[in-house]
Amino acid sequence: MTFRVYNALSRTKEPFQSLEPGVVRMYNCGPTVYKRQHIGNFRSFVFADLLRRWLEYLGYEVRQVMNITDVGHILDDEEEGEDKIEAEARETGRDPWKISREETEVFLADAAELGILEPMVRPKATEHIPEMIEMVKGLIDKGHAYRKGDNVYFDVTTFERYGRLSGNKVEDLDAGARVAVNAEKRNPADFALWKSDPRHIMKWDTEFGPDGFPGWHIECSAMARKHLGDRIDIHTGGEDNVFPHHECEIAQSECFTGQPFANYWLHTKFLQVDGGKMSKSLGNVYTIDDVKARGYTPRQLRYALLRGHYRQPLNFTWDILQEVATALEGLDDLVARLRRAAEGESGAADEPRAGMEFVQAAQAEFEAGMNEDLNVPRALAALFGLRSHALEGHFGRESATAALEFLGRANGVLGILDLEERTLDAAVEALIAERQAARAAKDFAKSDELRDRLAAMGVELQDSADGVTWRLK
Ligand SMILES: [Zn+2]
Structure with missing residues (x-):
């Protein structure tokens, strides 16, 4: 059975094939650590975790890298035009270095609570400045970037595939629309690789001057290259990363190395809250702490974030979380019933192998669902199918044991079941x-x-x- 993924670059579902047999090199855009990540941010991180776990289920060795954006990124391609960490520092009077250190710790604790496995590397942008400078210099040498004073910009007209991922055309990216007016740029769509500003607190003294700091896009290009090499298999992020972030990463990386950067691009749709965009004014920008304060567990939240297909919008409300909690109780009950049947206790069929075909069918359906562009709703339906059979007492000792073993493997992917066998002390x-x-x-x-x-x-x-x-x- 082939694993097929929707590749945003080709806009089609493609069979997945890694560059090196048995090994997957994957880069996931990580959090910008200027404030607590909300549950919407975690939809994309939980998806990256799910994808890694599914690749491992398929037998790949996954070299997963998820970065920490711990230095403010330039948002001159978006409306805000300000660096989030520095803005937070100015607003709160805190040291930006301290903000990013502390918020990184909070993020790691939240991720662990949500059952997100540690990637192979979690590189921090601030620890990769030399690698970024190397790429910026290389891009200038090759004629893809130019210096204006102490700033360096990428010239988008030098890369003919610019816009292929997002569908944007350079000529349509008018100044003042999606890109900020900046007299220094040759073309309105050019983006900053390196910026200088004496007011910036997080800054580095380089050949581009004493007050420099990196553009957000170059951070990811440099970290991906350092830890995974010039070419990678999969790159993921949220839907908001497609443009400009990923478009710019492709331009920088491919112009620097002369090779294709990532073969597959996967993007997670936003989490909606109360049917719309979450917002401060509505008071529905929830964090894991808000979820716990309402009496729900991180395991229930993980289920709530995973249960929809990643390319579909997913809604979150407290009522939905309650439904999710009930659904999860159903799966916990399935485990308990199977355990009793495996012990030959009440509820087991007399024939030890009774219901074995249902176990095999559930596994086949689970795998088919996950192989079809990570269709979690279909994979979950396979588990609930097993529960219907368990409720009707269809399983004997052996088939119940086989079902538990399958659930163990499925949970290695989903990470939502509680399978720990416990004995009362x-x-x-x-x-x-x-x-x-x-x-x-x-x-x-x-x-x-x-x-x-x-x-x-x-x-x-x-x-x-x-x-x-x-x-x-
Ligand atoms: Zn990134």
């Missing part, structure tokens, strides 16, 4: 026994109190005719 066992005794003696006050104590330890009890079962919340 003696203290908890004793409390449960004590509570059973209290119930038998009709001492309900004591029984309730013990139930609450267990709940505080994360143990949830379910009373039934057969006695009591438990699970960890």
